[in-house]
Amino acid sequence: MVGSPLHFGHGQNDRHHHQQAVTAGNERRIRLVFFFTASYALIQAVGGWLSGSLALIADSGHMASDAAVLLLALMAYRIARRPADSTRTYGFHRVRVLAALVNGAALLLLVAWIIWEAIGRIYVPVAVLAEPMLIVAVIGLGVNIAGAWVLWSGNRTDGNLRGAWLHVVGDLLGSIGAIAAAIGIMLTGWSILDPLLSVLVALLIVRSAWSLVRESIHILLQVVPHGVDVRAVEESLARLPGIEEAGHFHAWVLADETIIATVHVSPVREVDPFSLPSLVSSWLWEHYAIDHVTVQVDPPGQLDRAHQ
Structure with a gap:
């Protein structure tokens, strides 16, 4: 061996062939939850307009942004399905990592927006119609529980699916907070409960969102x-x-x-x-x-x- 050229090789039991299967079940789950989320965002917007509730209209924007993120996740699956070629020998699977990174970053931006809006409402209270808010929030809770269950039953090692699940969990927590705020306002008349519970929900989202961003960055930096x-x-x-x-x-x-x-x-x-x-x-x-x-x-x- 001394003085001989370098030798390269792969193990005979090598299990990787530069391609990964994009799970059709995960894609189907995200597609279903996308329709759930987009439909409920429309219902919430109409409910907010009919009741004059700014809180519901704002949350419908939140749901619409989540629907857009879910659509991004679906696009990532379609791109990742493309076969490897001579310039992208590992294929397009890291598109899913990029989508997971965008999902996490979007969640962090959403948290910042929620806290900003909540601070504004603490100083300048906004009238909230508790009864229609409660009805729409209960509908939203049912929709989000169904969506979270659909995504949770998929392959949770898929960062793209996990990012979508975190968005739905954020929506679910938001629905619980809205229900609690609506009941509290109905019992006490304190409209400040709405922004205070919004901040609590935002803080619950931060940890999971940051974890998703950190893990995506680690993969892209080849840590x-x-x-x-x-x-x-x-x-x-x-x-x-x-x-x-x-x-x-x-x-x-x-x-x-x-x-x-x-x-x-x-x-x-x-x-x-x-x-x-x-x-x-x-x-x-x-x-x-x-x-x-x-x-x-x-x-x-x-x-x-x-x-x-």
């Missing part, structure tokens, strides 16, 4: 997946039979839970170097569920020199 310790992997690989050295390990998430990795190894002298890719690939799948591994086999001693 090492959670639970994978680069140094520990290299040390463990170096202890496998037939391997003298291991280094230059890199791992990142393609989309959802599909992990890709590359690593350099050097064989023990007189060990067949072509046996190492399969060995390394099997070990990484068994311990870290890494789908796709590219192994570069270097001459003995070359990795040590590279680190000097």
Whole structure:
């Protein structure tokens, strides 16, 4: 091996073929919830106009924005279904990650808008007709419970679906808050309950929205997946039979839970170097569920020199 050219290879049990199946069930679920959300936004807008409730009209805008985000998620699924080509060899699946990032960012913007509006209403109270508000909010709660259940029954490792689910959960919490505010206003006449509960709901949304944004950014920046310790992997690989050295390990998430990795190894002298890719690939799948591994086999001693 000494002085020979570098060898490249993939493990024989490699489970990844640069394509991921776009789950038709997830797409169907988002399509159904999109129609739920868009229809209820229209009902809420009409109800707000007939009752003169600014709160309902504002929330209908919230629902309309969520419907637009769900439509974006549907478009992402359609794009992700396109096959890989010579310039996009991994396909279009990261479009779903971009859609999840937009979903999370939209939620954070929505939270900021809710808090801004709530502060304004605390200083300048807005009259709220509690009875029609309660009726429309109860209808909305039913619609959002149905939508959340439809999405929850899908594949929750799909960031795109998760982003849509978080939007619906935000709507569901908003409906609960609106019901509580309507009942409170009916019993006490305190219209300030509406903005106060709106702030509470917004704060409940922040954590999930930020988590979605952070995870999407980590995938796009090719951050090492959670639970994978680069140094520990290299040390463990170096202890496998037939391997003298291991280094230059890199791992990142393609989309959802599909992990890709590359690593350099050097064989023990007189060990067949072509046996190492399969060995390394099997070990990484068994311990870290890494789908796709590219192994570069270097001459003995070359990795040590590279680190000097």
